[in-house]
Amino acid sequence: MINLLNTTRVTKWLVSGPPFLYLTLFFLLPSLIMVVASFRYPGDYGGLAPLFGVEPGKETGLTLETYRFFFSDFIYTQIFIKSFGVAMASTLVCLLMAYPLALLIAHSPRKHRDFMVLLVILPFASNFLIRVYAWMIILGPQSAFSLAVNHLLGWFGIAPVPLLFSSFAVLVGMVYVHLPFMVLPLYTNLEKHDPVLLDAAQDLGANAWNRFWKVTWPLSLPGVYSGAALVFIPVLGMFAIPDILGGTGDILIGNLIKDQFLGTRDWPFGSTLSIMLTIAVLLLAGITAMISRQGVRQ
Amino acid sequence: MxxxxxxxxxxxxxxxxxxxxxxxxxxxxxxxxxxxxxxxxxxxxxxxxxxxxxxxxxxxxxxxxxxxxxxxxxxxxxxxxxxxxxxxxxxxxxxxxxxxxxxxxxxxxxxxxxxxxxxxxxxxxxxxxxxxxxxxxxxxxxxxxxxxxxxxxxxxxxxxxxxxxxxxxxxxxxxxxxxxxxxxxxxxxxxxxxxxxxxxxxxxxxxxxxxxxxxxxxxxxxxxxxxxxVADFIGRINILQAEVLEAAPDHLRIRIPGMGEVRAPAKTGAARGQKGVLALRPEQVRIAAKIDDVADENHFPGKVRDFLYVGDITTYIVDLNNGARIEALLPNSATGRAKFFEIGDAVKVAWPKDAGLFLND
The missing domain is CATH 3.40.50.300 (P-loop containing nucleotide triphosphate hydrolases)
Structure with missing residues (x-):
């Protein structure tokens, strides 16, 4: 009996031990280092000041200074809000563009589907930065696209607008880069739907709109949620696209954090921003989960 | 309407x-x-x-x-x-x-x-x-x-x-x-x-x-x-190749190769020499150790080849001495023994002359 008990306990550790160790090493420890760093002082030449005083008059030890600083200037909260706005807009546009495409692929003949999925992920074959730089050319003032758009605006009496180095360009870049991350989970979900459910709905009197809205859409929600998470979170931390395509005002959290570590070399404040971002994302995820659970109950 | x-x-x-x-x-x-x-x-x-x-x-x-x-x-x-x-x-x-x-x-x-x-x-x-x-x-x-x-x-x-x-x-x-x-x-x-x-x-x-x-x-x-x-699809049925020998107004005389001559109910449109099948429900076939020669029944000797006991009824598969095989269905509700015959038992099978249907193949 005791032997059996021991065996199950050993088996349990054999199964859950490696993932536990992996998460501790590569997730928990780095996060802890980040948390500790956010409470420390910056070093004289970047990096972190020592924890224990060696020279008199130097700031050492732990402090809440970086957090006070974060809340002292509203600009940081503003950048957070703006970043969440951009992330939500990108997620929404991705969803609107990806859903019809995913439906189309899922309803195509089986032999064509793999090829169509391949087309969706094909852009990953070329370098991310090169693809974003390509948008600089497409959106640039001399591009055919830019000229056409401004010509069109001219008909309505609107003065020419620069497309590049704008929030619009950032949104275009974000959507372009993250679209496949929305298409794939949606397709994976939609492909599994039993077509007889749509027949049943139609047989029971549902027109095309109701068949989508009452059957396909609610059944696809798991795919929508994972697609949204796969777009929202990376967009929130993205700094390359605003750097390349955005204007001077298009600073997002990603840029801010990057600047703290690579520009001003204020590691404690960079760590603080990262932790605030993590907290904000977790809060949002928690709220979303609560809302969706309530939705299921109804 | x-x-x-x-x-x-x-x-x-x-x-x-x-x-x-x-x-x-x-x-x-x-x-x-x-x-x-x-x-x-x-x-x-x-x-x-x-x-x-x-x-x-x-x-x-x-x-x-x-x-x-x-x-x-x-x-x-x-x-x-x-x-x-x-x-x-x-x-x-x-x-x-x-x-x-x-x-x-x-x-x-x-x-x-x-x-x-x-x-x-x-x-x-x-x-x-x-x-x-x-x-x-x-x-x-x-x-x-x-x-x-x-x-x-x-x-x-x-x-x-x-x-x-x-x-x-x-x-x-x-x-x-x-x-x-x-x-x-x-x-x-x-x-x-x-x-x-x-x-x-x-x-x-x-x-x-x-x-x-x-x-x-x-x-x-x-x-x-x-x-x-239809006969084959609905229920169990014996299907025997058959040829019409005589088409009388009230009955048919038909020949079943390897079995002999039997009588079957009349069928409109059946003519002498016509080939088809005799369809016979297993529950219409009687099976007994000895059958008194009753004039209005078709009867043949055979041996029990196999049986299928399913509780309320038993289905016997009987090999007739002339080579044909026929299924007979017996209810087990008779008092006394629940099972009547063993594999290898010599039996006689019989069916009334108004049972069975001559069908076009």
Missing amino acids: ALLEIRNVTRRFGDLVAVDNVSINIEAGEFFTLLGPSGCGKTTLLRMIAGFDLPDGGQILLDGKDLAGTPPEKRPIHTVFQSYALFPHMTVTGNVSFPLKMAGKSPDEIAVKVKEVLDLVHLSDKGESFPHELSGGQKQRVALARGLVNRPRLLMLDEPLGALDAKLREEMQIELITLQRDVGITFVFVTHSQAEALALSHRIAVMNAGRIEQMDEPSKIYSFPVNRF
Whole structure:
């Protein structure tokens, strides 16, 4: 009996031990280092000041200074809000563009589907930065696209607008880069739907709109949620696209954090921003989960 | 006027004629069954009645009006699908109220009707359950309730009992009969199980290769099959190659190769020299250790080759001395011994001269 008990306990550790160790090493420890760093002082030449005083008059030890600083200037909260706005807009546009495409692929003949999925992920074959730089050319003032758009605006009496180095360009870049991350989970979900459910709905009197809205859409929600998470979170931390395509005002959290570590070399404040971002994302995820659970109950 | 009139309907898929010039009239209140092996065209016919498929030729009329231009969602015909097709994201109440919501009924009316129909199928306490929390029989009842709740003119059931185990299937058969009688809605039942068809239907259409072989009441189809296919498909039957020796007005004299001469009931159109089969139900065949020579019976000696004991009856397979093989069915209800013969026992088989049917091959 005791032997059996021991065996199950050993088996349990054999199964859950490696993932536990992996998460501790590569997730928990780095996060802890980040948390500790956010409470420390910056070093004289970047990096972190020592924890224990060696020279008199130097700031050492732990402090809440970086957090006070974060809340002292509203600009940081503003950048957070703006970043969440951009992330939500990108997620929404991705969803609107990806859903019809995913439906189309899922309803195509089986032999064509793999090829169509391949087309969706094909852009990953070329370098991310090169693809974003390509948008600089497409959106640039001399591009055919830019000229056409401004010509069109001219008909309505609107003065020419620069497309590049704008929030619009950032949104275009974000959507372009993250679209496949929305298409794939949606397709994976939609492909599994039993077509007889749509027949049943139609047989029971549902027109095309109701068949989508009452059957396909609610059944696809798991795919929508994972697609949204796969777009929202990376967009929130993205700094390359605003750097390349955005204007001077298009600073997002990603840029801010990057600047703290690579520009001003204020590691404690960079760590603080990262932790605030993590907290904000977790809060949002928690709220979303609560809302969706309530939705299921109804 | 018939409720549903199927007039010379034909449906082709490439070279395959799935439904071949089929005409059926289904009366209001009827329990009508389409019976046939898989691939006989019954499901294609069902899909055309529901509106998911259109005939290449012929018409389908409901209350005398052609349905050709009416899409499935506008037809007052509902279907219970073989896989039930319950919406997994809706509760039982959600599923059952779906057709009412689509028809734009008021919430009050929906609540009343859903409660009524759930009472009818004995699922009043399962309203808040999701389909994955239900057993097979319960899912079946939800699918029925969902099909019935908006009182369609016609409810079609596509092999609805196929996924249930034998005991449950029998229970559901009885429930289906009661339900159909209580609600008074016309049922069109599709199945490949002859036992189900015989037990449930007012009328049966036996289909094969896209055509209707015979359409009649269950007892007529069982007792008087019109051809070899129907005889073979409905119930167990001995099929013996036969040739007509004499066609008298009141009886036939036929020769069965390897067996000899037998008498069979008269058949219109049978002529001397005509080849066909003699179809003989196992329950019409008597089996005994010794048979007194009764003049009006066909009888042959043989040996028990095998038997199948299934409780209420025993089926004996008897090899006749002249090489033919015949099945005989004996009830076990006789007092005394439950089993009568062992393998290898010498027996005599006999059947009355008015039993058996001569059929065209």
